[in-house]
Amino acid sequence: MSASYSPPPSFGTPPGTDDIAELAERALSAIPTRLAMHVRGVGIAVEDMPDDETLDELGIENAWELTGLYRGTPLTQRSVEDVARQPDLIFLYREPILLEWIETGEDLYRLVRNVLVHEIAHHFGFSDEDISLLESEMD
Numbered sequence: 001m002s003a004s005y006s007p008p009p010s011f012g013t014p015p016g017t018d019d020i021a022e023l024a025e026r027a028l029s030a031i032p033t034r035l036a037m038h039v040r041g042v043g044i045a046v047e048d049m050p051d052d053e054t055l056d057e058l059g060i061e062n063a064w065e066l067t068g069l070y071r072g073t074p075l076t077q078r079s080v081e082d083v084a085r086q087p088d089l090i091f092l093y094r095e096p097i098l099l100e101w102i103e104t105g106e107d108l109y110r111l112v113r114n115v116l117v118h119e120i121a122h123h124f125g126f127s128d129e130d131i132s133l134l135e136s137e138m139d
Helices: 017-029 052-058 094-104 108-123 128-138
Strands: 043-047 068-071 089-093
Touching: 017 043, 017 089, 017 094, 017 108, 068 108, 089 094, 089 108, 094 108, 108 128
Parallel strands: 043 089
Antiparallel strands: 068 089
């Protein structure tokens, strides 16, 4: 064995749910005003993985494919006559996000931001082109 041997690099612990939530809050605060005014009061929940009920409901067989989900009542379906309803929530799934981060090498903040923006934008009926324009505004 050579005298210049050095141990392999060690890695810190992977980002936790609090780290992902912090990145999401930062990304949410950077969303353009024209979109932000429509998501005021929307909560962000970070979970490690989507649960089986959610996967079954969405018809998704591989939990690693779901990085985020918007749960709420679309603005187009709301009425002033609504009785109390569940709060709107964006779920971010930490482990699938981290897997995509590892596979793509994308900056983690940008990845979390993109998942967040996609969940918000698709909820409001934005096209993929609209989403791309929105993301370019945020860079």
